[in-house]
Amino acid sequence: MMDMLKKEEIYTIEDVYALPDGERAELIDGKIYYMAPPNTRHQMLVMDLAYQIKDYIKRNQGECNVFPAPFAVFLNEDDKNYVEPDISVICDKEKITEKGCNGAPDWIIEIVSPSSRAMDYFTKLFKYRTVGVREYWIVDPTKNQILTYRFEEEIMEQYSFGEEIQVGIYEGFSIKVQ
Secondary structure (H helix, E strand, C coil), rough: CCCCCCCCCCCHHHHHCCCCCCCCEEEECCEEECCCCCCCCCHHHHHHHHHHHHHHHHHHCCEEEEEECCCCEEEECCCCCCCCCCCCECCCCCHHHCCCCCCCEEEEECCCCCCCCHHHHHHHHHHHHHCCCCCCEECCCCEEEEEEEECCCCCCEECCCEEEECCCCCCEEEEEEE
């Protein structure tokens, strides 16, 4: 008896762009992941964090740009990886185009929603680490906790909402997630 292996379909960025209006998805290594619309608390966290980061950069005449979702990030030099992180901080202006970001942002923050849990904690964690993201935060409103990863120093830390969190890519900048 012959064992038939089901060939998994490999998707490209073109497939993501061809989705019906209003349907959002991300693509990691050719596998498509559909995204549920964010809830109110999720959007409030995105706005608050993006504002704090933008304000810090502005006050310090920083070079980096902050982009809240939906913002396209093309992680590899291929058509098999496309993500829309909740917040992307990009310091290399060469990476920013009209379409989004080509390559890894310096800092990514993902706000966990019930439908994105496995993606944020596993799939994206591994992907972001391997493509050169310097810092990755997973903000989990259900657990009121934040995991921070500084990949260059191989540091992972856990915080609770309300605690001061030192930002790895900036000296002397900390954020409270409320």
